[in-house]
Amino acid sequence: MIFVREVSDSLTSLVKKMDETVNAASPKYTNGRRLGTFVIIGDAEGRVEQLRGMAQSYGLQRVNLCVGAAPPRYQVAEEADVTVVIYIPGRPGQNRVAANFALRRGELDGVKCDEIIAALANVLPK
Known part of the structure; x- marks a missing residue:
């Protein structure tokens, strides 16, 4: 799950790489389970169209682009421009955090x- 404040070239690059990585692992997931990967960005004028264009331009298959705010319980740092939380896939509501990245603008x-x-890649099926 990624929480971002603005769309940037580096974010676009990350999203494309994530989509490729998750797409490659998806066939290895058994019992019809799906891997959820979400990018959540704050609402602004034209944001929905911007994200729709990004998804279409890059042919995103596994990454969902969403407009909204981070839930308060996630405690996303105000000074973080990009926050990435990677979970170990498990039962809904029981996922454990495997890695967390909080990055300021430009990092x-x-x-x-x-x-x-x-x-x-470390949490995806091999």
């Missing part, structure tokens, strides 16, 4: 994207 770069993708 999401290629190296951080690779770290996030590696953390995601």
Whole structure:
């Protein structure tokens, strides 16, 4: 799950890599279970159209782009521009956090994207 304040080129790159990674792991998931990957961004004028265009342009198959606010219980840091929470897949409501990244504006770069993708790959079926 990713909570973001603004769409950026680095975020777009991360989302594309996440979609590819989750898509590759999906056939290995048994019993019809699905992997949920969500990007949640605050509402602003034109935001829905922006996200719809992003999903279509990049052919996203496994990442859901959503407009909304982070639930208060997630305690997303105000100073974080991007917050990534990676869960170990399990039963609904019983998922454990495997990795958490809280990044200020400008901290999401290629190296951080690779770290996030590696953390995601660690919880997906091999």
